[in-house]
Structures are given as structure tokens and as C-alpha cells.
Amino acid sequence: MRIQLKIWRQENARAQGRMVDYELADINPEMSFLEMLDVLNEQLIQRGDMPVEFDHDCREGICGQCGLFINGRAHGPQAATTTCQLHMRHFRDGDTIYVEPFRSRAFPVIKDLRIDRSAFDRIIQAGGYISTRTGDAPEANALPIGHKVAEAAFDAAACIGCGACVATCKNASAALFTGAKVSHLAMLPQGRPEAAERARKMVQQMEDEGFGHCTNTGACEVECPQEISIRHIARMNFEYNRAGVLRK
Amino acid sequence: MNRTLSLPNNLARKNLMALTGLFLCFFLVIHLAGNLQLLLPAERAQLQYNHYSELLSHNILIKVVSYVLYASIIAHAVYALVLTVNSRTAQGGQGYAYDKRGAASTWYSRNMGLLGALLLAFLIFHMANFWYPYKFGEVPVDAAGRKDLYRVVVLAYREWWYVALYVVSMLVLGFHLLHGFYSAFQSLGLYHSKYGRWVKWAGQAYTLVITAGFILIPIWVFLTKPMP
Numbered sequence A: 001m002r003i004q005l006k007i008w009r010q011e012n013a014r015a016q017g018r019m020v021d022y023e024l025a026d027i028n029p030e031m032s033f034l035e036m037l038d039v040l041n042e043q044l045i046q047r048g049d050m051p052v053e054f055d056h057d058c059r060e061g062i063c064g065q066c067g068l069f070i071n072g073r074a075h076g077p078q079a080a081t082t083t084c085q086l087h088m089r090h091f092r093d094g095d096t097i098y099v100e101p102f103r104s105r106a107f108p109v110i111k112d113l114r115i116d117r118s119a120f121d122r123i124i125q126a127g128g129y130i131s132t133r134t135g136d137a138p139e140a141n142a143l144p145i146g147h148k149v150a151e152a153a154f155d156a157a158a159c160i161g162c163g164a165c166v167a168t169c170k171n172a173s174a175a176l177f178t179g180a181k182v183s184h185l186a187m188l189p190q191g192r193p194e195a196a197e198r199a200r201k202m203v204q205q206m207e208d209e210g211f212g213h214c215t216n217t218g219a220c221e222v223e224c225p226q227e228i229s230i231r232h233i234a235r236m237n238f239e240y241n242r243a244g245v246l247r248k
Numbered sequence B: 001m002n003r004t005l006s007l008p009n010n011l012a013r014k015n016l017m018a019l020t021g022l023f024l025c026f027f028l029v030i031h032l033a034g035n036l037q038l039l040l041p042a043e044r045a046q047l048q049y050n051h052y053s054e055l056l057s058h059n060i061l062i063k064v065v066s067y068v069l070y071a072s073i074i075a076h077a078v079y080a081l082v083l084t085v086n087s088r089t090a091q092g093g094q095g096y097a098y099d100k101r102g103a104a105s106t107w108y109s110r111n112m113g114l115l116g117a118l119l120l121a122f123l124i125f126h127m128a129n130f131w132y133p134y135k136f137g138e139v140p141v142d143a144a145g146r147k148d149l150y151r152v153v154v155l156a157y158r159e160w161w162y163v164a165l166y167v168v169s170m171l172v173l174g175f176h177l178l179h180g181f182y183s184a185f186q187s188l189g190l191y192h193s194k195y196g197r198w199v200k201w202a203g204q205a206y207t208l209v210i211t212a213g214f215i216l217i218p219i220w221v222f223l224t225k226p227m228p
Helices: A033-047 A118-127 A147-157 A164-168 A175-186 A192-208 A219-223 A231-245 B010-039 B042-057 B060-091 B112-136 B149-156 B160-188 B193-224
Strands: A003-009 A018-024 A096-100 A109-111
Touching (some): A147 A175, A164 A219, A175 A219, A192 A231, A192 B010, A231 B010, A231 B193, B060 B112, B112 B149
Parallel strands (some): A003 A096
Antiparallel strands (some): A003 A018
């Protein structure tokens, strides 16, 4: 298939970027979106041009590294899909495809389609952990956790931190990401002792990183490749408010 | 502009939006219930409505609640503005060249600020028409010697454009409530899936009753009430 591409090119973090047109012929519909970009980059290198930089790692949909804004949607038009799991068969021959980086003040562009998502790391560092004794792995049955609780906690833990929630949010809010982390640990007995402190610290870090507020439009859960529910945002709000009310 | 208004983060600011918003939702129920008296036959409506108005404006408890109400409206609007400005900043300067994000949410949930601004404009107009003359202006008296607010209302609703403006404004209110009622509970932390669903249904039912009620009153008065 033949496709037209409009790709955001930006020299470095300080440079002015712009959309640049490319054309690719003979694209195999079974290629993934990233493989299509690989083909483009090969051609650019052969021509002596700079290849388009983009984030990627596992290409199996589980690492959260790839994240592109494709045709106006985070990770493209397919539901519950990361960019690497999007395939060219979902486009038509002759299509024009817009490719842009995820946008928000907290995710500055490093180069082309690559963005700096270390704001997420700092939110995790603020409280997305449990303080526990290190040493041998504990006996699995020493701490019983009900099946439903384990499943619900795992639903939140499935967040891969790709940033699609921020990219699609009209307020550039990181509430779904932070909510998933707070909610995951708040549901489990290991995470419970620090739940109040965690909620306060992570919420404040989210603020300090410059993310916007949550207006509960629900767009993030629609675009989330892991289909994480906005109920986890409500649970974060609950944990935060509970921490405030019960503060000693 | 002060970006925080003395609250530490967006969650705290959203809590305030939710609490003031829910209080305003509660006010709308009382306001609609009182105004349903306008649907009574003309003579009874006039006496009863004027009596009710006088009762409200002379009750100390109502007076206290009304100040809470004014404060809620102002706080809801001021914090909405602060959050909107912060949201602009958070998005960063560069927008998307091709933007189809709208497909993932409803238009009214994304435009609460615009709907709210329209409501504020309507509210100023509404208070200038009824609240201000009743409190500070010249109002004729009825047969019982009470300020004839009923007459002021019926005179206003004799104009078709006035009725049309009210109907449109109440539709704006309806969409604001449709998202706002549910969103307030979500902001405060209602995460339970079953009760969350119930709150969503309750919000839809509430919106329907409030919107339909406030649309019905001006139309009913326009169609049935003779000049007092």
C-alpha cells in the first residue's frame, strides 16, 4: 500500500518544530506502525537525511515506551492498543497519516517524536512503593488476599505508564496514571499502611510536575491501552480526602 | 493571577468545585419547588407566590443560607477560572496539528467552562430582572399588601423572546448538570462501581426533572396566565 505521512520534526528540545511530509510506497499491510516508521527511516538514512526519532522498546505492547499521536488520537484509532500493536492493515491505501508526539507541558519534546516522561518517574518516586524489609521472598500463602481484590488491584497495576491518558486529556491531567498507582497499592494489605501518605505525596508531586486537573470527561480510559477505569481516579480522590480528614 | 488561591493542589480545588456545585444542585431543587407555585390558577398563584417570597426574604435562616449560596456561586466561578488557566498552562504551548480527541468523550463534559460562563451571564441577567427589583427597587403591591413579585414575573414572561432565552439557558443548565452532578461525586471519591452507576442514573433523573421543570414554568405562564 501507498501512504502519505505528516510527521512532527523537531531538532532538539529548544528548536522550533514543524510537520514534514513524506511518502511511502509498497508498505506491507501486515507491518506494525513502528515497522512502517523503520522503513521510512531506512530510506531517510540511505538518502543521507536524519531519521525520525521515536520511543520504542519491547514492541509487544507491554513496556509503555512507544506512544505516538496518530491521526488525532493517542496510539491511533484502535481501542486498547499501544502504538507498536497498531498495524498498517487498519489504514487504507492512499491514506494521509498524521504522526505527532504526545503533548503536554510536563512531557517536553526531546527530539522529533521522542518526549521526556520522567515526570511519571518522579510521581512514582514520591510514593508509588511500599517500605518493606528486603531479604528472601516471603511465603506466598502467609498473607491471604481474596481473588477479587487481587484481580482489581492487578487491573490498576496493569498501567504501563505510556502517557496516553495525559496526551488525550483536555487538561493534560495525569490523574489516571497516578490514580492507577495509588489505587493498586491501596487495595492490597502490603500497601495499606502507607496509603494516606502515598496519596498525599503522589497527588502533590503530580501538581508540582505541572499536570492539569481532572474534569472526569473519561477520555483517558477510552484511550488507555490497558483499559484502566477512571474509577481508580475516584479511589485516588477518596484516599486523598480520607488522608486529609483523618490526618493526625 | 494567583494560580493556587491558597489550596495546595488540583484535587483540593476540585473538591471545592464539587462541594459548591452540589450545594448549588440542592438550591435548584428548592428554587424549582418554590416556583412550581406559579403553575397554580392565576389568582391563587399571585397570593401564594407573593406570600412565599415574603416568607423567604424575612426568614433569618434563609438569609444565612442565601449568603452561603452567593459565596458558593462566586467560589465555583472563581476556582473554575483558576483551574481553566492552570489547564491552559499544563497543556503547553504546542497543540496538535490534527486533533480528533473529541471522539473519546462527550462535548458537554469537555465544555463545562463555556457552559458555566453562559450560566453566569444568565444568572446576572436573571438576578437583575427579579432579585434586584424585589430587594432594592420599586415593586407594586398585591391585594394583601405584599410586594407583587408574581406580577413582575408574569409581565416578564409575556415576552416571547424572554421565554425563548429562558428555555435556551435551561438547556445550557441541563448539560452542565448532566456532567456536573456525576463529576462532583467522582471528584469527591465515589469509586464503588455499583453506587457509581446509581449516582450516574440519579444525576440523569435529577437533570431531567430540574431542566424540564424550569423550562415548563415560563412556557406555561406565557401560554396560560392573563395580565395580572
